[in-house]
Amino acid sequence: MKCKIVSDSSSNLLHFSGVPYATVPLKIITKEKEYVDDAALDVSLMMRELRTVKGRTGTSCPNVLEWKEAMGDAEAVFAVTITGNLSGAYAAAVQAATELLEEYPEKRICVLNSLSTGPEMQLIIEKLAALIFAGLSFDEIETQIRAYMKRTHLIFCLQSLTNLARNGRVNPVVAKVAGVLGIRVVGVASAEGTLELLHKPRGGVKALDTILDVMAKNGYCGGAVRVAHCQNEVAANSLAERIKARFGAADITVVPTTALCSFYAEDGGLMVGYES
Numbered sequence: 001m002k003c004k005i006v007s008d009s010s011s012n013l014l015h016f017s018g019v020p021y022a023t024v025p026l027k028i029i030t031k032e033k034e035y036v037d038d039a040a041l042d043v044s045l046m047m048r049e050l051r052t053v054k055g056r057t058g059t060s061c062p063n064v065l066e067w068k069e070a071m072g073d074a075e076a077v078f079a080v081t082i083t084g085n086l087s088g089a090y091a092a093a094v095q096a097a098t099e100l101l102e103e104y105p106e107k108r109i110c111v112l113n114s115l116s117t118g119p120e121m122q123l124i125i126e127k128l129a130a131l132i133f134a135g136l137s138f139d140e141i142e143t144q145i146r147a148y149m150k151r152t153h154l155i156f157c158l159q160s161l162t163n164l165a166r167n168g169r170v171n172p173v174v175a176k177v178a179g180v181l182g183i184r185v186v187g188v189a190s191a192e193g194t195l196e197l198l199h200k201p202r203g204g205v206k207a208l209d210t211i212l213d214v215m216a217k218n219g220y221c222g223g224a225v226r227v228a229h230c231q232n233e234v235a236a237n238s239l240a241e242r243i244k245a246r247f248g249a250a251d252i253t254v255v256p257t258t259a260l261c262s263f264y265a266e267d268g269g270l271m272v273g274y275e276s
């Protein structure tokens with residue numbers, strides 16, 4: 001059975017080689033314009049333009065048809081979505097799978113709610129690719145990936161919560177306190193797939209140490225790490241070096257965020273997916 005992986009663009013992974021792969025884009029919406037989170041978009045230009053935009057800005061998730069198109073050409077599909085507690089992307093993917101299976105009952109489709117986003121989705125996608133490559137059956141892959149997802153986590157450090165708060169994705173009172181004081185926040189994807197804010201480290205270096213401490217406390221001991229950064233490659237690389245030095249970790253990669261994660265993580269934001 002030929003397996004395809006489909007994810008939404010919040011994975012920051014618009015291309016993936018070795019297995020059939022596609023992303024469905026989320027969109028950033030302003031009064032004048034819609035930015036589609038695909039490979040054609042210039043993310044730094046979008047971020048510059050958003051600074052001067054007046055009025056509301058928001059996002060929208062892929063619809064059922066978009067998921068169906070991405071899933072439809074494959075015999076077997078694993079779809080990985082952003083947390084269903086902050087986005088409609090998961091519900092739309094489930095609906096797409098239901099409709100496709102009614103039309104083509106011989107297909108196999110498994111929709112995985114990451115309860116997270118960004119680099120934690122990246123870890124899940126990479127593991128899926130390895131399981132597919134190893135030639136496991138669809139059911140074995142599903143069992144193994146669900147077990148793996150219990151060992152993956154997301155921690156983030158953001159310099160602004162403005163877009164998350166304005167779009168109702170984080171408690172507005174908490175966001176206001178952090179935002180008004182211009183404070184960095186370190187938080188994690190909670191078990192329910194929502195934002196949980198943990199610390200307000202003072203200074204960039206302190207923030208990196210806080211990330212390492214939280215990872216260690218949460219069972220990290222040298223496994224794979226995926227870092228995504230919004231226009232902050234210097235901090236992302238410095239974080240990667242610190243993780244290598246402290247935990248002797250070898251498998252660490254750094255990528256820039258694409259549009260959706262850039263919009264919510266904002267300039268300077270770091271997102272870290274890791275294994276426990």
Ligand code: X90
Nearest residue numbers: 059060061086087088116189193264
């Ligand atoms: O459906 C939509 O319009 C998309 C909504 C996305 C909302 C949240 C995106 C967060 C991106 C921020 C730091 C990580 C948060 C982890 C939460 C589980 C990046």
